Amino acid sequence: MSFAKQSQKMDILNGPIWNKIPLYALPVAATGMLEQLFNASDVAIVGNFASTDRTAAIAAVGANSPVIGVILNLFIGISWEPTL
Numbered sequence: 001m002s003f004a005k006q007s008q009k010m011d012i013l014n015g016p017i018w019n020k021i022p023l024y025a026l027p028v029a030a031t032g033m034l035e036q037l038f039n040a041s042d043v044a045i046v047g048n049f050a051s052t053d054r055t056a057a058i059a060a061v062g063a064n065s066p067v068i069g070v071i072l073n074l075f076i077g078i079s080w081e082p083t084l
Contacts, residue, residue: 031076039065 012020042061050057 027076031073035069035072038068 012024039061042065043058046057046061047054
């Protein structure tokens with residue numbers, strides 16, 4: 001037996017906005033928190049396992065964090081479809 005999934009689109013332009021803001025903002029905030037945890041774990045792993053010049057290794061991780069954030073947010077923004 002096949003069940004068809006019916007999705008409802010979120011209409012942000014019409015109607016009250018106050019119940020739609022949390023539906024949009026919570027996934028964005030959760031993504032930011034997970035990204036910070038990812039960067040913190042990168043720094044912890046590189047700091048513990050770098051044999052020489054730990055400062056340069058941690059600086060390299062810190063320099064790549066914005067690039068990873070842009071790529072991650074780009075793909076999340078492209079793929080995220082709000083539903084009610």
